Amino acid sequence: MKLWHSFVKELQLSSKSWYFYIEVGMAVVLLLILLVAVPKETDSRTDEYLYAGDIPSDYVDLIYRGLLDDEDEDSEYERVEIKVGGDLFGADLFVTDTRNIYFVDDREAVLRLAKEDKEVGIEIIPASDGGLDYLYYLQGYESQKLKNLYMVLQNNKVNYKFVERHMDRQTVETIEKDPFVLNNRENIVPVFLTYNGSLMGLFIIAAYIFLDKKEGIAMAYAVTASKVWHYLMSKIGVMMVTTISTGLILVIPVMGARANYPLLLLLVVTTAFAFSSLGLLVTTYYRDMMQSFGAFFIIIVAMILPNVSYFAPSWEPSWIKYFPTYHILEGFKEAISIGGSAGYVVFVSIGFLAAGLLLFLFANYRFKKTLTI
Amino acid sequence: MISVKNLYHSYSNDEKYAVKDVSFEITEGEVFGFLGPSGAGKSTTQGILTGLLQLQKGDVTVAGYDIKHIKNEMFNKIGMSFEQSNVYSKMTGKENLEFYRKLFDVKTRDPQELLELVGLGDKGDIKAGEYSKGMKHRLTFARSMINNPTLWFLDEPTTGLDPSIASEIKSIIKEKNREGVTIFLTTHNMFIADELCDRVGFIVDGEIKLIDSPKNLKLQYGEKFVDVEYVDGKEAKKESLSFMEKEDIGRLKEILDSYEIRTMHTKEATLEEIFIKVTGRELV
Numbered sequence: 001m002k003l004w005h006s007f008v009k010e011l012q013l014s015s016k017s018w019y020f021y022i023e024v025g026m027a028v029v030l031l032l033i034l035l036v037a038v039p040k041e042t043d044s045r046t047d048e049y050l051y052a053g054d055i056p057s058d059y060v061d062l063i064y065r066g067l068l069d070d071e072d073e074d075s076e077y078e079r080v081e082i083k084v085g086g087d088l089f090g091a092d093l094f095v096t097d098t099r100n101i102y103f104v105d106d107r108e109a110v111l112r113l114a115k116e117d118k119e120v121g122i123e124i125i126p127a128s129d130g131g132l133d134y135l136y137y138l139q140g141y142e143s144q145k146l147k148n149l150y151m152v153l154q155n156n157k158v159n160y161k162f163v164e165r166h167m168d169r170q171t172v173e174t175i176e177k178d179p180f181v182l183n184n185r186e187n188i189v190p191v192f193l194t195y196n197g198s199l200m201g202l203f204i205i206a207a208y209i210f211l212d213k214k215e216g217i218a219m220a221y222a223v224t225a226s227k228v229w230h231y232l233m234s235k236i237g238v239m240m241v242t243t244i245s246t247g248l249i250l251v252i253p254v255m256g257a258r259a260n261y262p263l264l265l266l267l268v269v270t271t272a273f274a275f276s277s278l279g280l281l282v283t284t285y286y287r288d289m290m291q292s293f294g295a296f297f298i299i300i301v302a303m304i305l306p307n308v309s310y311f312a313p314s315w316e317p318s319w320i321k322y323f324p325t326y327h328i329l330e331g332f333k334e335a336i337s338i339g340g341s342a343g344y345v346v347f348v349s350i351g352f353l354a355a356g357l358l359l360f361l362f363a364n365y366r367f368k369k370t371l372t373i
Numbered sequence: 374m375i376s377v378k379n380l381y382h383s384y385s386n387d388e389k390y391a392v393k394d395v396s397f398e399i400t401e402g403e404v405f406g407f408l409g410p411s412g413a414g415k416s417t418t419q420g421i422l423t424g425l426l427q428l429q430k431g432d433v434t435v436a437g438y439d440i441k442h443i444k445n446e447m448f449n450k451i452g453m454s455f456e457q458s459n460v461y462s463k464m465t466g467k468e469n470l471e472f473y474r475k476l477f478d479v480k481t482r483d484p485q486e487l488l489e490l491v492g493l494g495d496k497g498d499i500k501a502g503e504y505s506k507g508m509k510h511r512l513t514f515a516r517s518m519i520n521n522p523t524l525w526f527l528d529e530p531t532t533g534l535d536p537s538i539a540s541e542i543k544s545i546i547k548e549k550n551r552e553g554v555t556i557f558l559t560t561h562n563m564f565i566a567d568e569l570c571d572r573v574g575f576i577v578d579g580e581i582k583l584i585d586s587p588k589n590l591k592l593q594y595g596e597k598f599v600d601v602e603y604v605d606g607k608e609a610k611k612e613s614l615s616f617m618e619k620e621d622i623g624r625l626k627e628i629l630d631s632y633e634i635r636t637m638h639t640k641e642a643t644l645e646e647i648f649i650k651v652t653g654r655e656l657v
Contacts, residue, residue, distance in 0.1 A: 005476070016463045217461060220459045222425055223448055226476040
């Protein structure tokens with residue numbers, strides 16, 4: 001009962017404190033960013049600007065037809081105007097699955113697009129052998145590999161047909177049929193849940209504890225018949241409630257009914273518990289928030305690292321899996337994906353629960369010595 | 374009720390002791406004053422007795438509990454009023470007391486009754502953050518009584534209070550003592566100690582210099598004086614004469630026989646004067 005009374009009191013106090021509203025406000029801001037600034041699907045097509053004015057019109061017709069036949073046989077091109085600096089230039093636009101190809105009327109447009117807008121400009125010119133050469137206007141920082149690739153693809157320096165045949169012979173096997181893929185917006189939800197949810201308890205709980213110490217409230221609590229762990233657990237309880245609230249603010253509008261909410265809440269609660277316990281433990285080594293700031297900064301920066309491999313899966317060194325946030329991110333991803341691995345989420349949650357318990361026990365042991373100092 | 378034997382405490386965990394070889398005993402129902410200047414070791418000793426500081430060296434028993442192995446149930450018997458007010462500023466006075474009463478396993482007092490006792494009866498629904506310093510101090514004092522303690526630690530209970538409120542607080546302390554509550558009073562105010570304490574201990578630089586009752590101390594160290602004002606011819610004169618010196622006693626007799634006496638007052642040494650005499654230090 002004492003734990004319950006402490007928890008209710010902490011909830012009342014937190015509802016009157018700035019920290020709670022900062023967290024909720026932050027969740028709302030992140031939600032708005034997701035809904036307003038992050039498109040569901042990213043247009044990954046590249047823009048290419050070509051000038052083919054110096055080659056005979058028959059060649060141009062051939063190129064146009066080739067493009068329509070190869071990549072977008074159901075579409076026509078359209079006449080558009082593109083703005084470069086303050087000037088307008090006419091162009092024929094071909095929209096394919098992977099590219100927006102502009103055939104501009106004026107060479108100046110290609111040159112200025114490359115120079116002023118950092119775009120790739122290409123000039124098609126007659127080759128000495130009667131064919132076509134492609135003159136690329138690049139920025140200067142492109143790698144030799146990319147330059148070589150352009151040579152291979154466009155300027156017939158190697159046998160492209162050979163490369164094409166080789167690629168066609170490769171066998172691609174799909175391990176998972178019809179995998180559920182999160183859209184761009186949904187894919188960011190695990191990141192926000194991890195950093196604005198699970199990790200938030202790490203230093204918010206420290207702020208609560210240091211405030212109590214500063215105001216002498218920790219001392220007043222220490223001379224009651226209630227146990228230190230009641231005091232600590234009531235703070236963690238508040239962090240869990242806050243994390244659940246902010247998590248749901250983010251998930252419900254984006255995911256609707258598609259997320260597995262029991263799994264999601266399980267992971268939210270266990271990770272909030274583990275990181276709040278870690279926050280408690282860190283506070284036992286310092287006298288105030290200023291002193292502890294360095295330690296929290298190092299922990300948070302380290303915990304952000306798995307974010308890189310989350311967004312760039314090609315960079316996933318084996319050691320990154322030792323970072324807890326790697327598994328939180330993956331766990332949240334599974335929890336909000338249709339057909340996500342429930343086993344993985346439960347396994348990760350059990351791991352965080354166990355780690356949280358150990359951290360909490362150690363923090364409690366340390367607090368018995370340091371709460372009133 | 375309290376037994377302290379060879380208590381040492383160092384904040385730096387070395388030989389620089391804030392408290393050195395402190396020993397004393399307090400019996401049930403006694404009011405014991407722990408007196409000393411700032412930094413003398415009063416708060417450190419009190420912190421150890423209340424479990425706020427870890428016992429490093431020595432044997433300490435409080436309310437029948439060995440402080441080496443503190444049990445939470447011990448705090449059901451203890452009340453602690455801090456010098457610095459430490460209440461939840463975002464909660465009302467009544468909410469503060471309501472919350473703390475739930476943290477004990479014994480019968481507790483009605484918050485409203487306590488608020489009225491300390492003169493905050495009509496301020497119970499105001500947030501403690503809006504209280505004046507003196508009101509917060511009274512709320513902290515009231516909270517220390519919430520569990521009907523049999524051992525009451527009071528740290529500067531009247532500091533910062535106006536005289537009438539301080540007088541009420543002293544009355545409450547006396548009343549609780551009459552009910553049998555043992556009181557450990559930490560203060561540097563010798564007048565309060567003199568008024569309330571059965572015994573006092575002088576602590577300076579972490580060491581106890583002396584423990585005795587104020588009455589015995591005055592008898593032992595105090596020099597009784599008489600201030601006499603008389604008329605010599607047309608001139609009014611004043612003299613301060615000791616009861617202990619033969620020469621002064623003779624002079625007093627001479628004045629009484631020869632002159633018209635205007636006023637005459639006996640004067641006892643104060644605890645503060647005795648403290649300075651014994652420790653060579655002032656109470657700052």
